[in-house]
Amino acid sequence: MKISAGVEWALHCCVALSGIDRPVPAAKMAEMTDVSASYLAKQLQALSRAGLVTSVQGKAGGYVLTRAPEKISVLDVVLAIEGPTPMFECTEIRQRGPVGAPPEECRESCPIARAMLAGEQAWRSALREVSIHDIGTEMAGNISRERMAAMLNWIRPAR
Protein backbone atom coordinates (compact mmCIF):
# COMPACT_ATOMS: atom_id res chain seq x y z
CA MET A 1 0.00 0.00 0.00
CA LYS A 2 3.00 2.25 0.25
CA ILE A 3 3.90 4.48 -2.67
CA SER A 4 7.46 4.33 -3.92
CA ALA A 5 9.72 7.29 -3.25
CA GLY A 6 10.40 7.60 -6.96
CA VAL A 7 6.91 8.98 -7.48
CA GLU A 8 7.69 12.08 -5.48
CA TRP A 9 10.94 12.61 -7.36
CA ALA A 10 9.29 12.13 -10.72
CA LEU A 11 6.57 14.64 -9.88
CA HIS A 12 9.12 17.26 -8.88
CA CYS A 13 11.06 16.59 -12.08
CA CYS A 14 7.95 17.01 -14.22
CA VAL A 15 7.12 20.30 -12.54
CA ALA A 16 10.66 21.50 -13.15
CA LEU A 17 10.52 20.43 -16.79
CA SER A 18 7.24 22.29 -17.24
CA GLY A 19 9.05 25.60 -16.62
CA ILE A 20 11.95 25.03 -19.03
CA ASP A 21 11.76 25.02 -22.81
CA ARG A 22 15.02 23.14 -23.33
CA PRO A 23 16.22 19.61 -22.59
CA VAL A 24 17.31 19.21 -18.96
CA PRO A 25 19.86 16.48 -18.18
CA ALA A 26 19.07 13.93 -15.49
CA ALA A 27 22.16 14.90 -13.54
CA LYS A 28 20.85 18.43 -13.12
CA MET A 29 17.56 17.23 -11.73
CA ALA A 30 19.36 14.87 -9.39
CA GLU A 31 21.38 17.77 -8.03
CA MET A 32 18.24 19.86 -7.71
CA THR A 33 16.32 17.24 -5.76
CA ASP A 34 19.45 16.01 -3.92
CA VAL A 35 18.79 12.33 -4.61
CA SER A 36 20.85 9.54 -6.09
CA ALA A 37 21.51 10.46 -9.72
CA SER A 38 21.68 6.85 -10.89
CA TYR A 39 18.39 5.91 -9.34
CA LEU A 40 16.62 9.03 -10.49
CA ALA A 41 17.73 8.10 -14.00
CA LYS A 42 15.80 4.87 -13.62
CA GLN A 43 12.61 6.75 -12.81
CA LEU A 44 13.07 9.10 -15.75
CA GLN A 45 13.44 6.09 -18.00
CA ALA A 46 10.08 4.90 -16.74
CA LEU A 47 8.56 8.27 -17.59
CA SER A 48 10.08 7.96 -21.04
CA ARG A 49 8.68 4.45 -21.55
CA ALA A 50 5.26 5.74 -20.50
CA GLY A 51 5.48 8.48 -23.13
CA LEU A 52 5.34 11.41 -20.71
CA VAL A 53 8.82 12.69 -21.54
CA THR A 54 11.15 12.22 -24.45
CA SER A 55 14.90 11.95 -24.26
CA VAL A 56 17.36 13.94 -26.34
CA GLN A 57 20.78 12.42 -26.60
CA GLY A 58 24.13 14.02 -27.25
CA LYS A 59 25.96 16.94 -25.79
CA ALA A 60 23.08 19.33 -25.09
CA GLY A 61 20.63 16.53 -24.45
CA GLY A 62 18.30 15.74 -21.60
CA TYR A 63 14.58 15.25 -21.03
CA VAL A 64 11.63 17.23 -22.36
CA LEU A 65 7.90 16.91 -21.69
CA THR A 66 6.03 15.45 -24.64
CA ARG A 67 2.88 17.50 -24.09
CA ALA A 68 1.65 20.63 -22.36
CA PRO A 69 1.78 20.41 -18.54
CA GLU A 70 -1.97 21.01 -18.46
CA LYS A 71 -2.38 17.68 -20.24
CA ILE A 72 -0.30 15.66 -17.76
CA SER A 73 -2.11 14.61 -14.62
CA VAL A 74 -0.60 13.49 -11.35
CA LEU A 75 -2.20 10.12 -12.01
CA ASP A 76 -0.24 9.80 -15.26
CA VAL A 77 3.03 10.18 -13.41
CA VAL A 78 2.04 7.83 -10.58
CA LEU A 79 1.00 5.10 -13.00
CA ALA A 80 4.15 5.58 -15.07
CA ILE A 81 6.34 4.90 -12.03
CA GLU A 82 4.27 2.37 -10.11
CA GLY A 83 2.90 0.52 -13.09
CA PRO A 84 -0.70 0.30 -14.28
CA THR A 85 -1.69 -2.84 -12.33
CA PRO A 86 -4.45 -2.21 -9.78
CA MET A 87 -3.43 -2.33 -6.13
CA PHE A 88 -5.95 -5.01 -5.21
CA GLU A 89 -6.26 -8.26 -7.08
CA CYS A 90 -9.04 -10.72 -6.23
CA THR A 91 -7.87 -14.32 -5.93
CA GLU A 92 -11.40 -15.75 -5.82
CA ILE A 93 -11.17 -17.04 -2.31
CA ARG A 94 -14.93 -17.61 -2.30
CA GLN A 95 -14.45 -20.42 -4.83
CA ARG A 96 -11.71 -22.16 -2.85
CA GLY A 97 -11.71 -24.59 0.04
CA PRO A 98 -14.19 -27.30 1.05
CA VAL A 99 -17.16 -24.91 1.03
CA GLY A 100 -16.18 -22.90 -2.02
CA ALA A 101 -18.98 -21.54 -4.16
CA PRO A 102 -19.40 -23.12 -7.60
CA PRO A 103 -18.59 -20.91 -10.60
CA GLU A 104 -22.24 -20.60 -11.65
CA GLU A 105 -22.95 -18.74 -8.41
CA CYS A 106 -20.07 -16.33 -9.03
CA ARG A 107 -21.27 -14.50 -12.11
CA GLU A 108 -21.12 -11.23 -10.22
CA SER A 109 -17.66 -10.17 -9.11
CA CYS A 110 -16.83 -10.69 -5.44
CA PRO A 111 -18.28 -7.89 -3.23
CA ILE A 112 -14.90 -7.48 -1.59
CA ALA A 113 -13.24 -6.90 -4.95
CA ARG A 114 -15.99 -4.45 -5.85
CA ALA A 115 -15.46 -2.42 -2.71
CA MET A 116 -11.71 -2.30 -3.16
CA LEU A 117 -12.09 -1.39 -6.82
CA ALA A 118 -14.46 1.45 -5.97
CA GLY A 119 -11.89 2.80 -3.52
CA GLU A 120 -9.13 2.69 -6.07
CA GLN A 121 -11.26 4.41 -8.69
CA ALA A 122 -12.04 7.22 -6.25
CA TRP A 123 -8.31 7.57 -5.67
CA ARG A 124 -7.54 7.64 -9.36
CA SER A 125 -10.24 10.21 -10.05
CA ALA A 126 -8.84 12.55 -7.43
CA LEU A 127 -5.33 12.28 -8.84
CA ARG A 128 -6.58 12.72 -12.38
CA GLU A 129 -8.09 16.08 -11.48
CA VAL A 130 -4.71 17.66 -10.69
CA SER A 131 -2.27 18.47 -13.47
CA ILE A 132 1.43 19.24 -13.46
CA HIS A 133 0.52 22.76 -14.49
CA ASP A 134 -1.70 23.14 -11.43
CA ILE A 135 1.15 22.04 -9.17
CA GLY A 136 3.55 24.47 -10.81
CA THR A 137 1.12 27.34 -10.43
CA GLU A 138 0.54 26.61 -6.75
CA MET A 139 4.27 26.39 -6.12
CA ALA A 140 4.90 29.68 -7.86
CA GLY A 141 2.25 31.29 -5.70
CA ASN A 142 4.03 30.33 -2.51
CA ILE A 143 7.48 31.74 -3.21
CA SER A 144 8.76 35.14 -4.24
CA ARG A 145 9.00 36.04 -7.89
CA GLU A 146 12.76 36.57 -7.70
CA ARG A 147 13.39 33.16 -6.21
CA MET A 148 11.28 31.54 -8.88
CA ALA A 149 13.32 33.24 -11.59
CA ALA A 150 16.56 32.26 -9.89
CA MET A 151 15.44 28.63 -9.67
CA LEU A 152 14.48 28.45 -13.32
CA ASN A 153 17.73 30.13 -14.29
CA TRP A 154 19.74 27.64 -12.29
CA ILE A 155 17.92 24.72 -13.82
CA ARG A 156 18.05 25.99 -17.37
CA PRO A 157 21.19 24.58 -19.01
CA ALA A 158 23.56 26.91 -20.80
CA ARG A 159 23.01 26.75 -24.50
Next chain:
Amino acid sequence: MKISAGVEWALHCCVALSGIDRPVPAAKMAEMTDVSASYLAKQLQALSRAGLVTSVQGKAGGYVLTRAPEKISVLDVVLAIEGPTPMFECTEIRQRGPVGAPPEECRESCPIARAMLAGEQAWRSALREVSIHDIGTEMAGNISRERMAAMLNWIRPAR
Protein backbone atom coordinates in the same frame (compact mmCIF):
# COMPACT_ATOMS: atom_id res chain seq x y z
CA MET B 1 1.25 0.86 -4.08
CA LYS B 2 0.29 -2.77 -4.02
CA ILE B 3 -2.00 -4.05 -1.29
CA SER B 4 -0.81 -7.06 0.67
CA ALA B 5 -2.55 -10.36 0.08
CA GLY B 6 -3.38 -10.61 3.77
CA VAL B 7 -5.98 -7.88 3.39
CA GLU B 8 -8.15 -10.05 1.19
CA TRP B 9 -7.85 -12.97 3.59
CA ALA B 10 -8.67 -10.81 6.60
CA LEU B 11 -11.77 -9.42 4.90
CA HIS B 12 -13.06 -12.89 4.09
CA CYS B 13 -12.38 -13.98 7.66
CA CYS B 14 -14.30 -11.03 9.08
CA VAL B 15 -17.26 -11.77 6.83
CA ALA B 16 -17.22 -15.39 7.97
CA LEU B 17 -17.02 -14.34 11.61
CA SER B 18 -19.98 -12.02 11.15
CA GLY B 19 -22.22 -15.01 10.48
CA ILE B 20 -21.16 -17.13 13.46
CA ASP B 21 -21.96 -16.44 17.09
CA ARG B 22 -19.21 -18.62 18.51
CA PRO B 23 -15.40 -18.45 18.49
CA VAL B 24 -13.92 -19.77 15.25
CA PRO B 25 -10.35 -21.15 15.37
CA ALA B 26 -7.78 -19.78 12.96
CA ALA B 27 -7.16 -23.26 11.53
CA LYS B 28 -10.75 -23.48 10.39
CA MET B 29 -10.57 -20.19 8.55
CA ALA B 30 -7.31 -21.23 6.95
CA GLU B 31 -8.95 -24.38 5.64
CA MET B 32 -11.92 -22.38 4.43
CA THR B 33 -9.83 -19.87 2.49
CA ASP B 34 -7.23 -22.48 1.49
CA VAL B 35 -4.26 -20.37 2.52
CA SER B 36 -1.26 -20.96 4.74
CA ALA B 37 -2.54 -21.45 8.28
CA SER B 38 0.58 -20.07 9.94
CA TYR B 39 0.56 -16.90 7.91
CA LEU B 40 -3.15 -16.32 8.27
CA ALA B 41 -2.61 -16.52 12.02
CA LYS B 42 -0.30 -13.55 11.73
CA GLN B 43 -2.98 -11.48 10.03
CA LEU B 44 -5.55 -12.42 12.65
CA GLN B 45 -3.13 -11.28 15.32
CA ALA B 46 -2.99 -7.93 13.56
CA LEU B 47 -6.79 -7.73 13.64
CA SER B 48 -6.64 -8.54 17.33
CA ARG B 49 -4.06 -5.84 18.03
CA ALA B 50 -6.23 -3.36 16.14
CA GLY B 51 -9.18 -4.27 18.37
CA LEU B 52 -11.43 -5.60 15.60
CA VAL B 53 -11.51 -9.15 16.92
CA THR B 54 -10.87 -10.71 20.28
CA SER B 55 -9.22 -14.04 20.89
CA VAL B 56 -10.63 -16.76 23.13
CA GLN B 57 -8.06 -19.24 24.34
CA GLY B 58 -8.46 -22.81 25.43
CA LYS B 59 -10.08 -25.86 23.98
CA ALA B 60 -13.15 -24.30 22.35
CA GLY B 61 -11.39 -21.04 21.59
CA GLY B 62 -10.94 -19.00 18.48
CA TYR B 63 -11.69 -15.50 17.23
CA VAL B 64 -14.83 -13.37 17.66
CA LEU B 65 -15.72 -9.94 16.33
CA THR B 66 -15.64 -7.26 19.02
CA ARG B 67 -18.54 -5.27 17.57
CA ALA B 68 -21.48 -5.58 15.23
CA PRO B 69 -20.47 -6.13 11.58
CA GLU B 70 -22.34 -2.95 10.67
CA LYS B 71 -19.82 -1.04 12.76
CA ILE B 72 -16.73 -2.49 11.04
CA SER B 73 -15.78 -0.86 7.76
CA VAL B 74 -13.57 -2.25 5.05
CA LEU B 75 -11.19 0.60 5.82
CA ASP B 76 -10.86 -0.61 9.41
CA VAL B 77 -9.65 -4.00 8.21
CA VAL B 78 -7.31 -2.57 5.58
CA LEU B 79 -5.67 -0.23 8.09
CA ALA B 80 -5.39 -3.02 10.66
CA ILE B 81 -3.39 -5.15 8.24
CA GLU B 82 -1.44 -2.55 6.30
CA GLY B 83 -0.83 -0.18 9.17
CA PRO B 84 -2.16 3.35 9.64
CA THR B 85 0.73 5.19 7.95
CA PRO B 86 -0.32 7.13 4.84
CA MET B 87 0.87 5.75 1.53
CA PHE B 88 2.59 8.97 0.49
CA GLU B 89 5.08 10.76 2.66
CA CYS B 90 6.51 14.13 1.63
CA THR B 91 10.27 14.41 2.06
CA GLU B 92 10.33 18.18 1.44
CA ILE B 93 12.30 17.99 -1.75
CA ARG B 94 11.47 21.63 -2.41
CA GLN B 95 13.71 22.64 0.51
CA ARG B 96 16.67 20.55 -0.65
CA GLY B 97 19.46 21.10 -3.14
CA PRO B 98 21.26 24.27 -4.22
CA VAL B 99 18.02 26.06 -5.13
CA GLY B 100 15.92 24.79 -2.24
CA ALA B 101 13.26 27.11 -0.91
CA PRO B 102 13.88 28.56 2.57
CA PRO B 103 11.54 27.37 5.36
CA GLU B 104 9.75 30.72 5.63
CA GLU B 105 8.43 30.22 2.08
CA CYS B 106 7.16 26.74 2.91
CA ARG B 107 4.45 27.54 5.43
CA GLU B 108 1.88 25.89 3.18
CA SER B 109 2.34 22.17 2.65
CA CYS B 110 3.84 21.13 -0.67
CA PRO B 111 1.22 21.08 -3.47
CA ILE B 112 2.38 17.61 -4.47
CA ALA B 113 1.78 16.33 -0.96
CA ARG B 114 -1.64 18.00 -0.93
CA ALA B 115 -2.67 16.31 -4.16
CA MET B 116 -1.52 12.89 -2.99
CA LEU B 117 -3.22 13.38 0.36
CA ALA B 118 -6.49 14.33 -1.31
CA GLY B 119 -6.32 11.15 -3.36
CA GLU B 120 -5.74 9.01 -0.33
CA GLN B 121 -8.59 10.64 1.54
CA ALA B 122 -10.94 9.93 -1.35
CA TRP B 123 -9.81 6.31 -1.22
CA ARG B 124 -10.33 6.08 2.52
CA SER B 125 -13.76 7.64 2.31
CA ALA B 126 -14.88 5.09 -0.27
CA LEU B 127 -13.66 2.19 1.84
CA ARG B 128 -15.21 3.64 4.95
CA GLU B 129 -18.64 3.60 3.32
CA VAL B 130 -18.71 -0.20 3.03
CA SER B 131 -19.14 -2.36 6.11
CA ILE B 132 -18.51 -6.04 6.73
CA HIS B 133 -22.26 -6.42 7.09
CA ASP B 134 -22.78 -4.96 3.61
CA ILE B 135 -20.32 -7.44 2.14
CA GLY B 136 -21.99 -10.36 3.88
CA THR B 137 -25.41 -9.29 2.64
CA GLU B 138 -24.21 -8.97 -0.93
CA MET B 139 -22.56 -12.37 -0.78
CA ALA B 140 -25.68 -13.99 0.59
CA GLY B 141 -27.66 -12.50 -2.25
CA ASN B 142 -25.51 -14.15 -4.85
CA ILE B 143 -25.69 -17.74 -3.68
CA SER B 144 -28.55 -20.10 -2.88
CA ARG B 145 -30.04 -20.19 0.59
CA GLU B 146 -29.12 -23.85 1.08
CA ARG B 147 -25.47 -23.30 0.21
CA MET B 148 -25.29 -20.37 2.61
CA ALA B 149 -26.66 -22.54 5.42
CA ALA B 150 -24.27 -25.35 4.53
CA MET B 151 -21.33 -22.96 4.60
CA LEU B 152 -22.23 -21.51 7.98
CA ASN B 153 -22.80 -25.00 9.34
CA TRP B 154 -19.42 -26.15 8.13
CA ILE B 155 -17.67 -23.14 9.64
CA ARG B 156 -19.52 -23.29 12.95
CA PRO B 157 -17.42 -25.36 15.36
CA ALA B 158 -19.05 -28.21 17.27
CA ARG B 159 -19.93 -27.16 20.74
Next chain:
DNA sequence: CCGACTCGGACATTTTGTATCCGTGTTCAC
Protein backbone atom coordinates in the same frame (compact mmCIF):
# COMPACT_ATOMS: atom_id res chain seq x y z
C1' DC C 1 36.44 13.52 -37.75
C1' DC C 2 36.97 13.57 -32.91
C1' DG C 3 35.79 14.21 -28.30
C1' DA C 4 32.64 14.86 -24.77
C1' DC C 5 28.33 14.41 -23.02
C1' DT C 6 23.84 12.00 -22.84
C1' DC C 7 20.73 8.16 -22.12
C1' DG C 8 19.85 3.05 -21.56
C1' DG C 9 19.97 -1.28 -19.66
C1' DA C 10 22.52 -4.86 -16.83
C1' DC C 11 24.25 -5.63 -12.10
C1' DA C 12 24.52 -5.45 -6.43
C1' DT C 13 22.33 -4.26 -1.98
C1' DT C 14 18.73 -3.35 1.30
C1' DT C 15 14.16 -3.44 2.78
C1' DT C 16 9.59 -5.39 2.92
C1' DG C 17 6.39 -8.89 2.54
C1' DT C 18 5.66 -13.95 2.83
C1' DA C 19 5.84 -18.25 5.13
C1' DT C 20 6.93 -21.38 9.04
C1' DC C 21 7.97 -23.06 13.46
C1' DC C 22 7.69 -23.95 18.44
C1' DG C 23 6.74 -22.03 23.14
C1' DT C 24 3.06 -20.24 26.56
C1' DG C 25 -1.28 -20.06 28.44
C1' DT C 26 -6.10 -21.66 28.91
C1' DT C 27 -9.95 -24.61 28.93
C1' DC C 28 -12.42 -28.84 29.10
C1' DA C 29 -12.90 -33.75 30.56
C1' DC C 30 -12.20 -37.17 33.82
Next chain:
DNA sequence: GTGAACACGGATACAAAATGTCCGAGTCGG
Protein backbone atom coordinates in the same frame (compact mmCIF):
# COMPACT_ATOMS: atom_id res chain seq x y z
C1' DG D 1 -7.40 -31.90 41.32
C1' DT D 2 -5.02 -33.39 37.56
C1' DG D 3 -3.86 -34.24 32.99
C1' DA D 4 -3.83 -33.60 28.28
C1' DA D 5 -5.28 -31.49 24.27
C1' DC D 6 -6.21 -27.34 22.02
C1' DA D 7 -5.66 -22.45 20.77
C1' DC D 8 -3.13 -18.12 20.44
C1' DG D 9 1.39 -15.39 20.43
C1' DG D 10 5.84 -14.07 19.22
C1' DA D 11 10.51 -15.24 17.51
C1' DT D 12 12.62 -17.18 13.47
C1' DA D 13 13.87 -18.39 8.07
C1' DC D 14 12.82 -17.53 3.14
C1' DA D 15 11.55 -14.89 -1.08
C1' DA D 16 10.35 -11.02 -3.76
C1' DA D 17 10.55 -6.36 -4.69
C1' DA D 18 12.15 -1.83 -4.09
C1' DT D 19 16.32 0.76 -3.82
C1' DG D 20 20.84 2.00 -5.23
C1' DT D 21 25.04 1.60 -8.46
C1' DC D 22 27.76 0.82 -12.42
C1' DC D 23 29.53 0.77 -17.16
C1' DG D 24 28.64 0.53 -22.22
C1' DA D 25 26.08 2.29 -26.68
C1' DG D 26 24.61 6.13 -29.10
C1' DT D 27 24.48 11.04 -30.48
C1' DC D 28 25.29 15.77 -30.98
C1' DG D 29 28.55 19.85 -31.15
C1' DG D 30 32.79 21.64 -32.47
